[in-house]
Amino acid sequence: xxxxxRYWNQNKRKILITIAVIxxxxxxxxxxxxxxxxxxxxxxxxxxxxxxxxxxxxxxESIISQDKLTEKxxxxxxxxxxQFVSFCNQKKADDAYRLLSDDCKxxxxxxxxxxxxxYMNQIFEETVNYELQLWYTVSNCYTYRITxxxxxxLQTGGQGNSGNFLDYITLLKQNGEYKLNINKFIRKQTLSxxxxxxxxxxxxxxxxIYVDYEIYNMTIQNNxxxxxxxxxxxxxxxFSLIGRNNSTFSSVISELPISSLTLNPxxxxxxxxxxxxxxxxxxxxxxxxxxxxxxxxxQYDTKQExxxxxxxxxxx
Numbered sequence: 484x485x486x487x488x489r490y491w492n493q494n495k496r497k498i499l500i501t502i503a504v505i506x507x508x509x510x511x512x513x514x515x516x517x518x519x520x521x522x523x524x525x526x527x528x529x530x531x532x533x534x535x536x537x538x539x540x541x542x543x544e545s546i547i548s549q550d551k552l553t554e555k556x557x558x559x560x561x562x563x564x565x566q567f568v569s570f571c572n573q574k575k576a577d578d579a580y581r582l583l584s585d586d587c588k589x590x591x592x593x594x595x596x597x598x599x600x601x602y603m604n605q606i607f608e609e610t611v612n613y614e615l616q617l618w619y620t621v622s623n624c625y626t627y628r629i630t631x632x633x634x635x636x637l638q639t640g641g642q643g644n645s646g647n648f649l650d651y652i653t654l655l656k657q658n659g660e661y662k663l664n665i666n667k668f669i670r671k672q673t674l675s676x677x678x679x680x681x682x683x684x685x686x687x688x689x690x691x692i693y694v695d696y697e698i699y700n701m702t703i704q705n706n707x708x709x710x711x712x713x714x715x716x717x718x719x720x721x722f723s724l725i726g727r728n729n730s731t732f733s734s735v736i737s738e739l740p741i742s743s744l745t746l747n748p749x750x751x752x753x754x755x756x757x758x759x760x761x762x763x764x765x766x767x768x769x770x771x772x773x774x775x776x777x778x779x780x781x782q783y784d785t786k787q788e789x790x791x792x793x794x795x796x797x798x799x
Contacts, residue, residue, distance in 0.1 A: 540564075540613065540615050541557055541558075541561040541615070542561075542615050542617040543556075543617070545620055550620045552617070552620065552625070556625075559661065560654050564613075564615065564629070567579055567582050571606070571607045572607055572610045572611065574603070576603060577595065579603065580592070580598050583662060583665065584655065584657050584663060585657065586664065586668075586671040587666075587668055590671065590691055591665075591668055602665065606648045610633075611633050612631075612633075614629070614632065615627045623655065625654045625655075626652070626653045627652050628651055629649075629650050630647055630649055631649075632647050633647070650665060651694045652664060652665045653669050653670060667694040668691070668693055669694065669762055670691075670692055671689060672690050673689050674690060674799070675687070676771075677797065678795045678797035678798075679795065682705070682706040682707040683706065683707070683711065683793075683795065684703070685701060685703050686701065686704075687699055687797060688700045693762065696735070696759055696760060696761075697757070697760045698756070699757075699771070700755055701755075701756060702753045703746060703751070703753075704751045705747065705748060705751070708749075709778060709779045709780070709781075710746065710747050710780040710781070711745070711776065711777060711778055712744060712777035712780040712783050713744040714744050714773070715775070716736050716737050718775070721734070721773070722734035722736050722756055722773055722774075723774075724760060724770075725769050725770045726769060727769060732758050732759055732760040734758050734759070735757040735758070735759065736756065738757060739756075745780060769798065770799055771797045771799060772794065772796045773796075774792075774794045776792055776795065777791070777792055778792065
């Protein structure tokens, strides 16, 4: 005991310093552990949030324009699409067909039976999973690239195989309710644009926008006393769309027979013309141009030189 007291008296300062250093080290370790714990919790939360944001069925950012949806928009749109796929997987054709827009029904599936045979039976022979990518967002219209996959997306990572089916679908509001356009049909747009020349009146009524092309519904009135020919079908650029910087998009006029492009005197006809225009939200069109319109089809039939032809340009 006496030796211990003597050691204390001789080394009291060193002992106190050692105790203080040990206490300080313990405090520093506790603080470091607390900081690391908080950081790990933050990282886990960020990973969890990132997993939700990058859910392959709940995309919230356009891969084309980088526009972002709000949390509410993401949930509403992804839930609606999930419901459509669920109905199709369960072969509930009535419920799935009810979710299509009126325009989609009118343009592609005027009857439920057509929807079943041309869409449901082609994709949902067996239960499928799906992956979504948000492509475009325009005026509350959300266009997605959807991959229907018969395998397990968590195992395949969404990679394609022979069992996959790729489609583009668009979610939009109709009378205040969400509806769906499928099979690469984006939307229908009313135009009511007019142009005229030499007694020929042209009205562009509307257009149907698809991922790979656009179809324009047009009414042509021939007010002359001659049979006219709108196009001889030899040059796709005779009917063209003109964009900014003089970019042009040719027609698929060869799909129409000459008879569809012929108008008798005082006759009115409505035709659908397809144009090779890929869907791009930021690509603005300025006009439609119709060149080499024969004012007298007889001159075309007889291969008359210097046949009288005109051009009509309609501002869009």
